[in-house]
Amino acid sequence: MTPAGPGAGLRVALFLTCVNDALYPDTGRAAVTLLERLGAEVDFPAAQTCCGQPQYNTGYRRETEPLLRRTAAAFAGYDHVVVPSGSCVAMIRDNYPRIAHRARAEGRGDALAAAAESLLPRVYELTEFLVDVLGVTDVGAYYPHSVTYHPSCHGLRTLALGDRPLRLLRAVRGLTLVELPGAEECCGFGGTFAVKNDAVSVAMGRDKVRHAVGTGAGTLCGADNSCLMHLDGLIRRQGAPLRPVHLAEILASTEADERRQP
Numbered sequence: 001m002t003p004a005g006p007g008a009g010l011r012v013a014l015f016l017t018c019v020n021d022a023l024y025p026d027t028g029r030a031a032v033t034l035l036e037r038l039g040a041e042v043d044f045p046a047a048q049t050c051c052g053q054p055q056y057n058t059g060y061r062r063e064t065e066p067l068l069r070r071t072a073a074a075f076a077g078y079d080h081v082v083v084p085s086g087s088c089v090a091m092i093r094d095n096y097p098r099i100a101h102r103a104r105a106e107g108r109g110d111a112l113a114a115a116a117e118s119l120l121p122r123v124y125e126l127t128e129f130l131v132d133v134l135g136v137t138d139v140g141a142y143y144p145h146s147v148t149y150h151p152s153c154h155g156l157r158t159l160a161l162g163d164r165p166l167r168l169l170r171a172v173r174g175l176t177l178v179e180l181p182g183a184e185e186c187c188g189f190g191g192t193f194a195v196k197n198d199a200v201s202v203a204m205g206r207d208k209v210r211h212a213v214g215t216g217a218g219t220l221c222g223a224d225n226s227c228l229m230h231l232d233g234l235i236r237r238q239g240a241p242l243r244p245v246h247l248a249e250i251l252a253s254t255e256a257d258e259r260r261q262p
Contacts, residue, residue: 005039006134012040013078015071015123017085018050024225030252031084031126037252038134047074053091056099058192065103065112068096072115080133081123084248085224086155087191089125094158096120125155126248127164127223137167142255144174148217149247150208150231152224153186165223165247172250178215182207189230205234213240223247 012035016028028044035042052067071092075081083089096116103109130136149169155161169177188194188204209231212220220235220242222228228244235242 007038007040015083027246030248034252045074072119090154090158138171141172146176146217147219148180148215150222178217
């Protein structure tokens with residue numbers, strides 16, 4: 001039985017995203033644990049797949065249309081769709097209307113526009129959902145470590161998440177939050193940017209890692225595993241004393257979890 005809480009009575013679908021599904025399933029498990037602890041009923045629609053961001057950003061605009069339709073169909077009927085990735089939310093919120101507008105201008109977009117319009121108002125990045133919909137910042141988490149937070153570009157600039165992630169982190173018991181110098185600077189990942197402009201991407205990532213290590217924090221937190229994946233590669237190559245962790249995993253942590261650590 002789902003416990004009472006600020007999310008009681010809400011039927012929520014988790015859109016895990018490709019990166020998390022393939023490489024970081026613990027982030028998805030943490031998001032489910034967190035949302036259920038707050039009282040929400042969480043489903044994982046099996047029909048979900050890529051939101052289409054890689055195709056769209058590489059110039060395959062029409063090829064993205066079937067993914068828009070599939071995503072809208074997969075999440076039909078849910079009160080809210082929660083996504084532990086600002087970049088995928090930005091794709092849906094910012095680019096799905098553009099795709100639909102272009103298709104409509106070409107005389108074939110009415111159904112596509114209806115699909116996009118049905119989905120957009122129900123999609124939330126995880127911290128938006130917690131703070132704006134559930135109205136919570138203290139989610140009952142415990143994480144006795146020093147943490148510095150990297151805001152991703154999509155979350156910072158497209159979604160304007162502001163201080164929502166920081167407010168959630170400040171409420172975690174045992175956590176020491178350390179300010180990250182140059183926090184608003186891009187980490188250099190940028191999806192296909194990192195492939196096409198690898199030297200620039202690596203230089204930007206090294207700057208971000210240097211700033212993070214300089215804080216003395218043991219944990220580098222982010223709300224997008226795509227950024228953390230890029231930075232983790234650089235951290236490992238440098239042998240830096242820093243552990244990248246998704247925000248959902250910190251917010252899902254409890255004292256019992258810490259006691260089970262080896």
